[in-house]
Amino acid sequence: MSNPTTLTDEQLEEFGAELDAIRRRIVDSLGEDDATYIRNVVKTQRAFEVAGRALFYLPPAWPLAVAALSVSKILDNMEIGHNVMHGQYDWMGDPGLNSRRYEWDTMCPSEQWRYSHNYIHHTYTNILGKDRDIGYGVLRMDEDQQWRPYYLGNPVYATLLMLFFEWGVLLHDLEVERIVAGERTWADTKHLHRGMIRKVRNQTLKDYVLFPALTGPLFPMTLAGNAVANLVRNVWAFGIIFCGHFPAGVATFSEDETEDETRGMWYYRQLLGSANITGSRLFHLMTGNLSHQIEHHLFPDLPARRYPQIAEEVRDLCERYGLEYHTGPLRKQLGSVARKICRLALPTRRRTTPEPVEQPLAA
Amino acid sequence: MSLTRTILRSPAVAALTSPHGVDRYLELVNPMWAAHEVRARVVRTHRETHDVTTLTLQPTSTWPGFAAGQHVQVGVEVDGTRHTRCFSISSSDLARRMRGDRTFTITVRAHDDGVVSKHLARHAGVGTVLHLSRAEGEFTLPPLLPRRLLFLSAGSGITPVMSMLRSLVDLRYEGRLTFVHHARTPEETIFADELDEIAQLPNVDVTVLHTRLGDKRLNELQLTALAPAYADTLTYACGPAGFVETVRELYAGRDTLRVEYFKTSTLPPDDEAATGTVRFARSGQTAANTGATLLEQAEALGLRPEHGCRMGICRGCTTRKTEGTVRHAVTGAESSAPDEDIQICVSRPVGGCAVDL
Structure with a gap:
């Protein structure tokens, strides 16, 4: 078993045990407050949704309608959908908030998301070759991804992915890049087609046919409004998610390094492979608490509202073990990600260290 | 009312409220509003x-x-x-x-x-x-009521029997009805006053036995005295597992007996975790508990349960446990509730256990 970390094996084990202890403490204290919190978020989201749909009947209120529907979709996808599907609220025993039953207001069927995200991404976080979220099979987001001329389009692909993010998430499981590379056949994806088609049909019917039709002569305005709301959600979700693992300084790992990993090492990888975003309480809510990406990756199935509380303990842990804790305001993190997207469009210049030369002691 | 329901259950409303469904909206307005x-x-x-x-x-x-x-x-x-x-x-x-x-x-x-x-x-x-849920269970009266009926119950096992008894009274059932109930004391006898009232009916015999006051628990002698032709009478029995076992023995496989018993809410956890047997109900497999996680034990038997991370984070393996106690492999938390959803990749059975796999 290799140990690629800066800690000794004993320290790693202790580090893991401390995180396990935090987890236990939080699990033991889950209760009424957490249930009330998520129910209130759901209520708020549904209120925004109903308000948004209704305001389309008042043409001058069009921008408000779009804003309300955008907020509804962002809350549904991030603080509710993403977190509920992680099983953060399974302990409540409420079928409406159950990870295996929740379906979110976006193109990707929740079942497929749970596989590629909860299992693949969260288990193999930032392991190059295993975590498909490093570049999503489209982008070059790590120096160790072999450069090809295709990646010259990195900024263009990233922009397209941002604008069509929900479609990108939908197609993620098909692993198109592996089909192109001949590692996977179209037939291998057959089990996904039905779910995808059904969900796309439902989402499209609702946003682009039925609700516009219900507003009668305002059909085009409502259709456009719904499209803009989906777009706003796409751009926002893309931005927040890209700040999770791609800002400069966040570590990636190789398959060799992570073979036969201990629990302590897994925690270590999650910590150094993720980055937080600082901001207000409202900001954290609107990011679905993915602004606490580090805490989320350490404890993906603990209710997200606890992450700020957990963060204090994690930061303390980082200080004691001399580990980096990546965080910064949104502007800084986004800038860092944007620079990386552009920089990695070009082949990585191998830094050539000059041969040491003999030098006289005094000039 | 039914027009509202028809509309709420229509495909159009389902499409408009997709993906959450109409009930997820109605409940926020009034918890008593529901379409499904x-x-x-x-x-x-x-x-x-x-x-x-x-x-x-x-x-x-x-x-x-x-x-x-x-x-x-x-x-x-x-x-x-x-x-x-x-x-x-x-x-x-x-x-x-x-x-x-x-x-x-x-x-x-x-x-x-x-x-x-x-x-x-x-x-x-x-x-x-x-x-x-919807009402469930086969412990019900036949569509054509026989001329004789016998009810046997113990403790809170009286509840389904009381439902039948009250229905029969409402129906003015004219056949012969015998009811033998076992309670610990008069104070602990549920529905005591109503039973006294029903006992006044000419076609109904009610006997309430108090086991703490010297009355015997159910046995052959007692039953023969109270209902001589019991084995030939359509009989409904409900009570704790021990009581129902006794009744079963008395009827020795006769098809006149209908029983219902309560699942014990917890099985006491064993001190030594790796004891008892693990039952995988759906596949019908049983094996001695090895102390490994339920996922590993299932796989050792050749089962292939759905799962993902194998470390308790992705919830890909969530399975219904029907009986027994499990210990969380990470947190050490024990849980004994019947019919609960557990993550089999991080659950080790403590003693005997049954899961829906």
Whole structure:
């Protein structure tokens, strides 16, 4: 078993045990407050949704309608959908908030998301070759991804992915890049087609046919409004998610390094492979608490509202073990990600260290 | 009302409320509004004995009714978590038809270690909203009532039998009805006053035996004295597992017996974890508990349960456990509730255990 970390094996084990202890403490204290919190978020989201749909009947209120529907979709996808599907609220025993039953207001069927995200991404976080979220099979987001001329389009692909993010998430499981590379056949994806088609049909019917039709002569305005709301959600979700693992300084790992990993090492990888975003309480809510990406990756199935509380303990842990804790305001993190997207469009210049030369002691 | 329901259940409304479904919106306005789900509000509580309470429930319009003797799964929230348990309905199934009364009752004994029963019997006041399944169970009267009927019950096993008894009274059943009930003391006899009243009917014999006051537990001699032709009489028996076993032995495989018994809420965990047998109900496999996680034990038997991370984070392996206690491989937390969803990749059985795999 290799140990690629800066800690000794004993320290790693202790580090893991401390995180396990935090987890236990939080699990033991889950209760009424957490249930009330998520129910209130759901209520708020549904209120925004109903308000948004209704305001389309008042043409001058069009921008408000779009804003309300955008907020509804962002809350549904991030603080509710993403977190509920992680099983953060399974302990409540409420079928409406159950990870295996929740379906979110976006193109990707929740079942497929749970596989590629909860299992693949969260288990193999930032392991190059295993975590498909490093570049999503489209982008070059790590120096160790072999450069090809295709990646010259990195900024263009990233922009397209941002604008069509929900479609990108939908197609993620098909692993198109592996089909192109001949590692996977179209037939291998057959089990996904039905779910995808059904969900796309439902989402499209609702946003682009039925609700516009219900507003009668305002059909085009409502259709456009719904499209803009989906777009706003796409751009926002893309931005927040890209700040999770791609800002400069966040570590990636190789398959060799992570073979036969201990629990302590897994925690270590999650910590150094993720980055937080600082901001207000409202900001954290609107990011679905993915602004606490580090805490989320350490404890993906603990209710997200606890992450700020957990963060204090994690930061303390980082200080004691001399580990980096990546965080910064949104502007800084986004800038860092944007620079990386552009920089990695070009082949990585191998830094050539000059041969040491003999030098006289005094000039 | 039914037009509203037709609209709420229409494909158009389903498409508009996709992906959440119409009930997820209705419940936010009023918990008693539902198009598909069944819920009920507690409208009255009545203390039967020191630890038994009858709750009168007003169900949502989605409640399809029940047959006397059936049970219903009741979900109630305690400290943020919804717990679901089975309870027999104790009221007459003719109340609606004869008195236009849409309510029904469940009668609950507060068990010391039963989160749900304790909450329902002691804390669920008028106004509490409960989540219900449809009524379930085959412990019901036949469509054509025989000339003789025998009911045997013990303790809170009286509840489904009481539902049948009340229905038969409503129906003015004219056949011969014998009812033998075992309670510990007169104070602990549920429905004692009503039983006295029903005993006045000329065609009904009610015998209540008090085991703490010297009456014998059910045995052949006793039953022969009270109902000589018992083995040839259509018989309904309900009570704790031990009681039902005794009845079964007395009937020795006769097809006149219908039984219902209560699942014990917890199995005591063994000191040494790797004891007992693990039963994988759906595949019909059984093996000695090795102490490994349920996922590993299932795989060792050649089963291939759905799973993902194998470390308790992705919830890809969540499976229904029907019996027994498991210990969380990471947190060490033990849990013994029957019919709960567990993550098999991080659950080690403590003693015997059954899962739906």
